[in-house]
Amino acid sequence: MKFKIFLAFCFLAILNTEAQQATLNSNKVEESLQKKTKRQQESLVKNVPFQNIGPTVMSGRVVDLAVNPENSTEFYVGYASGGLWHTTNNGTTFMPILDSSQTQNVGDIAVDWKTRTIWVGTGENNASRSSYSGIGMLKSTNNGESWEHVGLPNSQHVGRILINPNNGDEVVVGVTGALYSKSEDRGIYKTKDGGKTWSKTLFVDNVSGIIDVQHAPNNYNVMFASSWTKDRKAWNFDGSGNNSSIYKSVDAGETWTKVSTDASGFPIGEGVGRIGLAIYDDNIVYAIHDSQFRRPLEGEKEQTRGLKKDHFKTMSTQVFLDLDDKKLNGFLKTNGFQEKYRAENVKQMVRSGNVKPIDLAHYLEDANSMLFDTPVIGAEVYKSTDGGQTWNKTHEDYLDDLYYSYGYYFGHIHVAPDNQDHIYVYGVPIIKSKDGGKTFTSISAENVHADHHALWINPKNTNHLINGNDGGVNITYDDGESWIKNNTPAVGQFYAINVDNQKPYRVYGGLQDNGVWVGAHNAPENKAWHQNGEYPWKSIMGGDGMQIEIDNRNSDIVYTGYQFGNYYRINRETGAQKYIQPKHELGETPYRFNWQTPIHLSRHNQDILYLGGNKLMRSMDKGDTWKAISPDLTQGGKKGNVAYGTLTTISESPFDFGLIYIGTDDGNVQLTKNGGGSWENITADLPKDLWLTRVVASKHKKERVYATLNGYRFDDFTSYVYMSEDYGETWTTINSNIPNAPVNVIREDHVNKDILYLGTDNGAYVSFNNGEMWEAFSKNLPAVAVHDMVLQEASNDLLLGTHGRSIYKTNVEPLQKMNTGLMNEAVTLFNINKIRASSRWGNSWSKWMKPYEPSTQIKFFANTAEKKIIEIRSDKNTVLKTIVANADLGFNYVDYDLSITEKGRKKLLKENTKIDINKAKNNKYYLPKGEYLIYINGVTTSLEVE
Numbered sequence: 001m002k003f004k005i006f007l008a009f010c011f012l013a014i015l016n017t018e019a020q021q022a023t024l025n026s027n028k029v030e031e032s033l034q035k036k037t038k039r040q041q042e043s044l045v046k047n048v049p050f051q052n053i054g055p056t057v058m059s060g061r062v063v064d065l066a067v068n069p070e071n072s073t074e075f076y077v078g079y080a081s082g083g084l085w086h087t088t089n090n091g092t093t094f095m096p097i098l099d100s101s102q103t104q105n106v107g108d109i110a111v112d113w114k115t116r117t118i119w120v121g122t123g124e125n126n127a128s129r130s131s132y133s134g135i136g137m138l139k140s141t142n143n144g145e146s147w148e149h150v151g152l153p154n155s156q157h158v159g160r161i162l163i164n165p166n167n168g169d170e171v172v173v174g175v176t177g178a179l180y181s182k183s184e185d186r187g188i189y190k191t192k193d194g195g196k197t198w199s200k201t202l203f204v205d206n207v208s209g210i211i212d213v214q215h216a217p218n219n220y221n222v223m224f225a226s227s228w229t230k231d232r233k234a235w236n237f238d239g240s241g242n243n244s245s246i247y248k249s250v251d252a253g254e255t256w257t258k259v260s261t262d263a264s265g266f267p268i269g270e271g272v273g274r275i276g277l278a279i280y281d282d283n284i285v286y287a288i289h290d291s292q293f294r295r296p297l298e299g300e301k302e303q304t305r306g307l308k309k310d311h312f313k314t315m316s317t318q319v320f321l322d323l324d325d326k327k328l329n330g331f332l333k334t335n336g337f338q339e340k341y342r343a344e345n346v347k348q349m350v351r352s353g354n355v356k357p358i359d360l361a362h363y364l365e366d367a368n369s370m371l372f373d374t375p376v377i378g379a380e381v382y383k384s385t386d387g388g389q390t391w392n393k394t395h396e397d398y399l400d401d402l403y404y405s406y407g408y409y410f411g412h413i414h415v416a417p418d419n420q421d422h423i424y425v426y427g428v429p430i431i432k433s434k435d436g437g438k439t440f441t442s443i444s445a446e447n448v449h450a451d452h453h454a455l456w457i458n459p460k461n462t463n464h465l466i467n468g469n470d471g472g473v474n475i476t477y478d479d480g481e482s483w484i485k486n487n488t489p490a491v492g493q494f495y496a497i498n499v500d501n502q503k504p505y506r507v508y509g510g511l512q513d514n515g516v517w518v519g520a521h522n523a524p525e526n527k528a529w530h531q532n533g534e535y536p537w538k539s540i541m542g543g544d545g546m547q548i549e550i551d552n553r554n555s556d557i558v559y560t561g562y563q564f565g566n567y568y569r570i571n572r573e574t575g576a577q578k579y580i581q582p583k584h585e586l587g588e589t590p591y592r593f594n595w596q597t598p599i600h601l602s603r604h605n606q607d608i609l610y611l612g613g614n615k616l617m618r619s620m621d622k623g624d625t626w627k628a629i630s631p632d633l634t635q636g637g638k639k640g641n642v643a644y645g646t647l648t649t650i651s652e653s654p655f656d657f658g659l660i661y662i663g664t665d666d667g668n669v670q671l672t673k674n675g676g677g678s679w680e681n682i683t684a685d686l687p688k689d690l691w692l693t694r695v696v697a698s699k700h701k702k703e704r705v706y707a708t709l710n711g712y713r714f715d716d717f718t719s720y721v722y723m724s725e726d727y728g729e730t731w732t733t734i735n736s737n738i739p740n741a742p743v744n745v746i747r748e749d750h751v752n753k754d755i756l757y758l759g760t761d762n763g764a765y766v767s768f769n770n771g772e773m774w775e776a777f778s779k780n781l782p783a784v785a786v787h788d789m790v791l792q793e794a795s796n797d798l799l800l801g802t803h804g805r806s807i808y809k810t811n812v813e814p815l816q817k818m819n820t821g822l823m824n825e826a827v828t829l830f831n832i833n834k835i836r837a838s839s840r841w842g843n844s845w846s847k848w849m850k851p852y853e854p855s856t857q858i859k860f861f862a863n864t865a866e867k868k869i870i871e872i873r874s875d876k877n878t879v880l881k882t883i884v885a886n887a888d889l890g891f892n893y894v895d896y897d898l899s900i901t902e903k904g905r906k907k908l909l910k911e912n913t914k915i916d917i918n919k920a921k922n923n924k925y926y927l928p929k930g931e932y933l934i935y936i937n938g939v940t941t942s943l944e945v946e
Contacts, residue, residue, distance in 0.1 A: 059472025097144025121158025443480025663692025734771025842920025
């Protein structure tokens with residue numbers, strides 16, 4: 001009895017500890033959000049405006065759709081890391097409505113159309129490499145003008161939201177939970193008071209979250225939910241487990257019963273992966289299962305023609321030496337072995353004992369091949385006709401070429417509301433069945449992206465589908481025979497960006513699953529390109545787009561590629577491409593390449609290119625040949641199915657050729673001062689084992705270096721930012737007042753040695769004192785993950801590559817003037833670029849067209865927050881127009897439309913009788929050519945109209 005009491009006491013203690021930890025985590029989320037809001041409100045740069053320059057046509061990953069049941073031309077689209085967008089014209093245009101919140105990361109959306117209440121579960125429900133966590137549940141009753149945080153702050157990733165159609169305050173939410181760590185916050189939650197309070201009604205375990213919940217179309221009481229056991233690490237992903245199961249509730253989610261039992265016919269055990277659900281009625285339920293069980297051996301197979309990689313894994317030396325040279329050469333050439341590896345010399349290597357036959361198989365086993373060689377069953381469709389008591393697989397054959405090995409990334413099934421036999425499932429293509437899942441046909445088309453995540457079937461016309469995928473939104477009205485593309489939102493998920501020195505300069509970017517694109521920084525982002533068929537951005541590479549380097553002697557020479565180190569040298573003028581991935585030597589352990597393999601083009605010699613695997617490789621001839629100039633610079637890798645123990649960042653000092661820093665995904669920072677002759681690990685003062693997102697050699701001081709580390713893959717959301725003044729022998733933290741968020745990138749300003757720019761998983765910052773204090777950017781910039789930053793030095797433009805909202809730019813020339821003297825002046829006015837006068841000002845070619853409105857910005861710094869009177873004056877100090885501006889402490893940007901008052905016009909005509917100023921069609925008078933002054937508080941700057 002005492003022992004039972006002791007056990008009960010221990011159990012209560014554990015529960016109390018878990019509850020305390022959950023409360024602590026929730027408080028941390030709330031504190032971080034409050035801290036960031038305060039930083040934005042107090043920021044010296046809160047008025048520095050950013051402009052989104054696109055691109056849009058390739059879009060980004062859609063996770064959910066919510067369509068008005070009475071008007072299908074109105075719907076909402078949730079993007080994984082690009083926010084929530086609303087259309088009222090069938091996707092012709094969209095408006096972002098989540099921008100005022102502190103996240104753009106969406107897991108699921110739901111709308112109570114009776115009250116127009118929108119619910120957003122934040123944190124993407126997939127388990128991708130860039131599936132960002134959220135901040136809990138958000139709710140809006142005014143179409144996104146404002147958002148209320150309504151609980152579950154530590155949910156991190158939300159799988160599904162179900163609103164009771166008869167009571168909008170009753171909501172059931174499936175919480176997937178943390179992506180990379182154990183969590184007690186997983187499970188199903190329910191509120192009956194619109195989110196004021198929540199109760200957890202189902203908890204499976206701390207590694208099994210709820211990935212899907214559905215209710216019967218006409219019966220909210222009948223619900224089915226699926227739990228998903230997964231263990232994701234930076235080096236391994238196990239997407240299946242014993243507690244991946246199906247549950248049923250008959251009381252609107254109050255209580256749950258497991259229905260995927262041993263007797264049910266549905267798979268159970270370690271191989272059960274992600275499960276998606278679709279309910280036709282109270283009895284008929286479909287499930288799609290990502291089966292991680294291995295495929296059974298099929299006995300003796302037909303003799304395979306030609307040599308295959310697996311043949312060499314068990315081949316003896318003698319059998320290898322007896323191979324026909326022509327046959328062996330065919331294998332070597334077909335599989336991309338280096339030219340020096342041909343039958344005669346490879347056989348000699350085997351005879352000498354330096355190489356074994358199995359080394360030929362190992363030579364080909366990079367991260368991609370290992371991933372796709374996994375022999376699992378993959379996608380399976382099951383059906384229950386008795387409310388989930390029993391299940392039967394609908395098809396006899398394998399559903400190959402649907403999931404490959406990416407089943408964790410998909411997992412949804414849909415059934416038409418008017419026919420139980422019409423179902424849709426999707427992965428890399430989207431396929432449909434008209435016979436209850438016995439047979440399937442593809443409904444992908446030429447302008448539909450391959451990776452699918454969301455689908456809506458019109459209950460009034462089931463041939464009308466809206467599809468969400470990695471490439472945005474598509475609509476069909478003929479059940480997938482043809483599709484419309486609806487990609488006007490700028491929601492590109494960029495991994496990396498770069499710029500060249502052309503005029504106008506070009507911007508390059510590598511995107512998640514959408515390749516590498518290039519376009520002019522001032523390319524118009526509108527639909528006018530439909531008229532001539534030329535979208536101003538061009539695709540130059542497929543796959544998952546990666547880093548880009550541009551030869552500064554010839555901007556047509558570009559180095560870029562796709563995931564796992566597959567890089568090319570491209571001549572954009574001729575269209576020529578050369579594959580340049582470094583190859584290990586036969587017999588050596590294959591190089592490990594990160595998903596985002598780093599490259600670096602030497603600023604000392606543009607023929608020299610660096611590329612990081614687990615070693616640092618250098619090419620002296622533009623990638624034609626390579627040499628490893630280091631040993632393994634990582635901690636040696638870890639066993640798993642994800643490439644790990646790899647270089648993630650490379651930086652060569654602009655002061656010295658061969659002074660190079662590298663960072664790795666497992667926490668190492670290494671330095672060579674002699675071009676790889678020797679290496680020093682300089683990680684001692686830094687946090688251990690974290691992912692190095694950047695190591696940056698200073699361009700202002702030879703001994704200075706910066707490092708940013710990222711705990712995202714440990715669900716650690718601390719901001720790690722460091723600086724060293726002694727080549728990394730010692731490090732100082734410079735994260736000071738940054739709200740918690742993993743850090744992705746740091747850049748030095750090229751003009752002002754004290755200015756740093758920082759990109760995190762939910763925003764961008766600038767420091768004017770080398771990291772002692774950080775100021776938050778926010779004007780026209782939502783809380784989106786900033787993956788990369790680049791400064792275009794000739795223009796002083798700062799560009800942000802975001803993972804969810806494409807590319808933003810702002811001009812930082814005023815910021816570069818920042819110093820202590822600026823803070824002591826009441827007002828500091830910044831220069832205004834020359835403006836070219838135009839007869840278009842205020843006019844249009846037709847009275848039916850909107851007149852063209854010119855604009856410039858008056859930029860100034862104020863050391864107090866107060867009203868400022870801005871005067872537009874002639875060169876003789878005559879006041880032509882007055883603008884009243886409510887200035888904030890810090891940088892201020894006031895739009896000026898270049899107009900003057902009628903009184904100002906008369907004054908100007910008296911000063912200069914040789915000119916005339918006519919009223920434009922919009923009834924405004926504009927400045928004629930000449931010299932003018934901008935005047936604030938006794939301070940002036942010139943304005944020239946030429």
